[in-house]
Amino acid sequence: MKEYRTINKIAGPLVFLDKTEPIGYGELVNLVLADGTVKRGQVLDTSDELVVVQIFETTAGIGKDTGVRFTGEAIKMPVGREMLGRILSGGGKPIDGGPEIVPEKRLDITGAAINPYARGNPSDFIQTGVSTIDGTNTLVRGQKLPIFSGAGLPHNKLALQIARQAKVPGSTEGFAVVFAAMGITKEEANYFMQDFERTGALEHAVVFLNLADDPAVERIITPRLALTTAEYLAFELGMHVLVILTDMTNYCEALRQIGAAREEVPGRRGYPGYMYTDLACLYERAGIIKGQKGSVTQIPILTMPGDDITHPIPDLTGYITEGQIVVNRELHRKGIYPPVNVLPSLSRLMNLGIGKGHTREDHKKVSDQMYAGYAEGNDLRGLVAIVGKDALSERDRMLLEFADIFENRFVRQGYDEDRTIEDTLNLGWDLLSTLPVEQLVRIDRELIQKYHPKFRTGAKKE
Amino acid sequence: MEVKEKKTKEKKHAVLKRIAGPVVTAVNLDAHMYDVVKVGKEALMGEVIKIQGDNIIIQVYEDTSGIRPGEPVENTGLSLAVELGPGLLTSIYDGIQRPLAVLVDKMGNFIERGVSAPGLSHEKKWTFKPLVKSGDKLEAGAILGEVQETNIVHRVMLPPNAKPGIVKVIKSGDFTVDEFICVLEDGREYPMIQRWPVRVPRPVREKMNPTIPLITGQRILDGLFPIAKGGTAAIPGPFGSGKTVTQQQLAKWSDAEIVVYIGCGERGNEMTEVLTEFPHLEDPKTGKPLMERTVLIANTSNMPVAAREASVYTGITIAEYFRDMGYDVSLMADSTSRWAEAMREISSRLEEMPGEEGYPAYLAARLSEFYERAGLVKTLNGARGSVSVIGAVSPPGGDFSEPVTQNTLRIVKVFWALDAKLSQRRHFPAINWLNSYSLYLESLNDYYDREVSPEWNRIRSWAMEVLQKESELQEIVQLVGSDALPESEQVTIEVARMIREFFLQQNAYDKVDTFCDMKKQYDMMKAIKLFSDLAYAAQIAGVSPSQINTIKSKNELNQIKFIKDYKPELAKIEKEMDTEFNVLRSAA
Ligand SMILES: Nc1ncnc2c1ncn2[C@@H]1O[C@H](COP(=O)(O)OP(=O)(O)OP(=O)(O)O)[C@@H](O)[C@H]1O
Numbered sequence A: 001m002k003e004y005r006t007i008n009k010i011a012g013p014l015v016f017l018d019k020t021e022p023i024g025y026g027e028l029v030n031l032v033l034a035d036g037t038v039k040r041g042q043v044l045d046t047s048d049e050l051v052v053v054q055i056f057e058t059t060a061g062i063g064k065d066t067g068v069r070f071t072g073e074a075i076k077m078p079v080g081r082e083m084l085g086r087i088l089s090g091g092g093k094p095i096d097g098g099p100e101i102v103p104e105k106r107l108d109i110t111g112a113a114i115n116p117y118a119r120g121n122p123s124d125f126i127q128t129g130v131s132t133i134d135g136t137n138t139l140v141r142g143q144k145l146p147i148f149s150g151a152g153l154p155h156n157k158l159a160l161q162i163a164r165q166a167k168v169p170g171s172t173e174g175f176a177v178v179f180a181a182m183g184i185t186k187e188e189a190n191y192f193m194q195d196f197e198r199t200g201a202l203e204h205a206v207v208f209l210n211l212a213d214d215p216a217v218e219r220i221i222t223p224r225l226a227l228t229t230a231e232y233l234a235f236e237l238g239m240h241v242l243v244i245l246t247d248m249t250n251y252c253e254a255l256r257q258i259g260a261a262r263e264e265v266p267g268r269r270g271y272p273g274y275m276y277t278d279l280a281c282l283y284e285r286a287g288i289i290k291g292q293k294g295s296v297t298q299i300p301i302l303t304m305p306g307d308d309i310t311h312p313i314p315d316l317t318g319y320i321t322e323g324q325i326v327v328n329r330e331l332h333r334k335g336i337y338p339p340v341n342v343l344p345s346l347s348r349l350m351n352l353g354i355g356k357g358h359t360r361e362d363h364k365k366v367s368d369q370m371y372a373g374y375a376e377g378n379d380l381r382g383l384v385a386i387v388g389k390d391a392l393s394e395r396d397r398m399l400l401e402f403a404d405i406f407e408n409r410f411v412r413q414g415y416d417e418d419r420t421i422e423d424t425l426n427l428g429w430d431l432l433s434t435l436p437v438e439q440l441v442r443i444d445r446e447l448i449q450k451y452h453p454k455f456r457t458g459a460k461k462e
Numbered sequence B: 001m002e003v004k005e006k007k008t009k010e011k012k013h014a015v016l017k018r019i020a021g022p023v024v025t026a027v028n029l030d031a032h033m034y035d036v037v038k039v040g041k042e043a044l045m046g047e048v049i050k051i052q053g054d055n056i057i058i059q060v061y062e063d064t065s066g067i068r069p070g071e072p073v074e075n076t077g078l079s080l081a082v083e084l085g086p087g088l089l090t091s092i093y094d095g096i097q098r099p100l101a102v103l104v105d106k107m108g109n110f111i112e113r114g115v116s117a118p119g120l121s122h123e124k125k126w127t128f129k130p131l132v133k134s135g136d137k138l139e140a141g142a143i144l145g146e147v148q149e150t151n152i153v154h155r156v157m158l159p160p161n162a163k164p165g166i167v168k169v170i171k172s173g174d175f176t177v178d179e180f181i182c183v184l185e186d187g188r189e190y191p192m193i194q195r196w197p198v199r200v201p202r203p204v205r206e207k208m209n210p211t212i213p214l215i216t217g218q219r220i221l222d223g224l225f226p227i228a229k230g231g232t233a234a235i236p237g238p239f240g241s242g243k244t245v246t247q248q249q250l251a252k253w254s255d256a257e258i259v260v261y262i263g264c265g266e267r268g269n270e271m272t273e274v275l276t277e278f279p280h281l282e283d284p285k286t287g288k289p290l291m292e293r294t295v296l297i298a299n300t301s302n303m304p305v306a307a308r309e310a311s312v313y314t315g316i317t318i319a320e321y322f323r324d325m326g327y328d329v330s331l332m333a334d335s336t337s338r339w340a341e342a343m344r345e346i347s348s349r350l351e352e353m354p355g356e357e358g359y360p361a362y363l364a365a366r367l368s369e370f371y372e373r374a375g376l377v378k379t380l381n382g383a384r385g386s387v388s389v390i391g392a393v394s395p396p397g398g399d400f401s402e403p404v405t406q407n408t409l410r411i412v413k414v415f416w417a418l419d420a421k422l423s424q425r426r427h428f429p430a431i432n433w434l435n436s437y438s439l440y441l442e443s444l445n446d447y448y449d450r451e452v453s454p455e456w457n458r459i460r461s462w463a464m465e466v467l468q469k470e471s472e473l474q475e476i477v478q479l480v481g482s483d484a485l486p487e488s489e490q491v492t493i494e495v496a497r498m499i500r501e502f503f504l505q506q507n508a509y510d511k512v513d514t515f516c517d518m519k520k521q522y523d524m525m526k527a528i529k530l531f532s533d534l535a536y537a538a539q540i541a542g543v544s545p546s547q548i549n550t551i552k553s554k555n556e557l558n559q560i561k562f563i564k565d566y567k568p569e570l571a572k573i574e575k576e577m578d579t580e581f582n583v584l585r586s587a588a
């Protein structure tokens, strides 16, 4: 392979080379340093006169004496069944002291788009054991449902609880977890690793770790490696794969850094204008394929800068994913775990995965009614602060009360408390029964007759 | 010998000079703007978007990874065009009209590049029934005959740019789209297929003012903010507020004859949902599967951005083609913001001077050109047809002051403002009744008088007034609580709540409630009005608002929307309401 020594400029993570042979756009590049270490990069711009290479590690040590080798192919990743149970760096190299991965295949990490015509309709209910998810923001196989959180909130704990408890009731098919950390601290990473070990989850997990002190630009490829692995496990080995990506905010920061180095016209708050498309190319790699076994379900985690949901990172994510679980600081301060605020939370695929044949026929209506009650009760809190409880009507007082018990009984649950969907729905009915039956306008009378505790004398489970 | 060599040297090959993402530069290429070119060894499809000295700048509709400088480029000399003819209905295409089903056959479940596939099947035979005879004089756009495509009749037309002529031969029987079915006296021969450049509007004889509503079966739309057939509407809202659900509801239930649905830079799963659901849904008017009147364009967010930019044009051209047959077509574009972003991305790669928020300066012009292709028209063949356009807008942070929303609002006549506050409390459709508007109300009044009830316009104004009044009262309630309001205003608050919860809220996922015809809308609103009249009368007669709130039958009204044959139940409730009020009044 020919080696060039024509570097003429290095700016941020970008290396500019003078005239070379024709080089392919997007090609993988190896840079050989004077001391023999090899760094990797990718071609971002190629012409007769100039080639721009983005380096995935620090540019420390790269200089005019660095040899540049163009590999003539896209960045590929070796994948194989053996990856289960392994811990890899954010760049895909084993860091657990174990042997190199023996590849069964080498796959392009960009991943091709699933043809929308080939997609299957996600409809398998995943029981996470968390009421605020199962009951009111149901997750289904093949969905991408992010957790929107803030700095210092227990989103990692929640993600772990989901990873540990998630199951499709009645299903015995193989499953795996792919965990990709981007720019999180060693301490956070340990937290995940210890929990994986404690629960034996590591055995069926593949872990990618790009930590806070690892090169920021490496974060650009970490999620791609993780998703390529997930697609392999899902669509070639037929497993149901849950992918946890944390923290997407760090990924976006890396994207911004590269944009700045390329002197691009920045979009909102300095993030590149193509960030929507870039994120979509990650998130859209969730799904199922018609007539094939396996699925990729994604739970990306991001911390909203300043807890601001309109910040470009949560905003663009929300526009791509199929809903969001919003972790809330106020609930956390009240000592409620998991501090999920159901009001701005949403699962768009919920309707496909609930109801008769999936969960229970009353699921949708119970969920809607609880939302309505909680939303109204929550609004009234503001009013009470001004006019006092006495100025409220009887109905309003009940709703106010409902908001409190909703938070304390439905939202609040233990870290190891794994509620079945039956538990969650019955709990929902118990809470609703504190309101007068006439107030339950969102539920059909038949369902009320069948499930409301007042009438449910010995009602049987379905 | 020497001379010859010199010649070949002079005529240099057209080659690529630079590749940077979806935009590439070629040299030595004879090209005009918007020519379609084949890029690289794999002959990827691209389009000329800028000419700068010797540099021809091309946007490529497929992924450009691995393409190198020096690879060949070839100009087809054609513009980006779609194939129009039998076979469009029930299809799902990408942004440049490649049928996704065919792509699955050719390259599997994932979209690889370098595969071309024509928009229509060129093998399938269709039964063509002529409607002209030899000797007939034909103008451009004339209907030559029919094909029963699905349950929809496909009218085969002379292309809109054809010169007039006299029919010499017209065939009848089974043909592929390429076989000639008509020969004119001057020797011109026509197959069923037409090709039309997507960036050029198809001509019409005359544009007319819309006077008939597009009935959508959605109460807040039909009832308060209707769109006319041939009209334009925008539906902006933050993520998760209901743009897609509303658009899909319109695709399902609106009384258009043809639906073109463009998933532009949005989710793959949403298109799958349409594909799996539509074949099982029946058109309430014809009882036939909804899929049979539908054409889908799916260029999802992870598919190439240049093809996303083209998808909107591909869709509207197909819509115009069916309009030209005399059909009422409705087109949904979800989301026009992603289209605008595609323009922005391409523009920034061209290093054009950015306008507001990085969008190109021509954003407003492109948006208005697009919406101008909507309309109620007299077609070249004298029929009435229409294209209604409903565009979703996805403003960053849900802030409507951004350029795409603002430029869209300057053009469209109907504004359905989605509101995160409403969607968060699961008030669906989360359309804000105070901010939304329709500029068609007046021109549609006659229709409602005639087809719904002479009372309709009055009752709608009444409902709007109550809602308006409520919002003023709510400001006071927020400060002092509702008990401090005068009694009559407490009644208003309750009536407004009934309008919001019983009438405006509509569950897209309920078997019955998903579609509500105009008669039922009218009956529901009338029943709420009846309650209102009884309540004010009772209040004047000395009944207190808290007593009025105990009326049981009032809440029963909310069940009406879930009942298919609601009339007996509604009559019962109205009677009970009357009885209950009588009891209260006699006690007062
Ligand atoms: N009319 C409705 N009836 C019931 N539920 C609705 C209705 N409209 C919206 N929803 C609920 O709101 C959710 C979000 O709606 P939708 O997917 O249409 O949002 P969107 O505005 O298109 O968001 P995005 O910009 O992210 O695509 C739906 O999944 C559904 O749960």
Ligand SMILES: [Mg+2]
Pocket (backbone or CB within 6 Å): B243, B244, B245, B266, B334
């Ligand atoms: Mg949407």
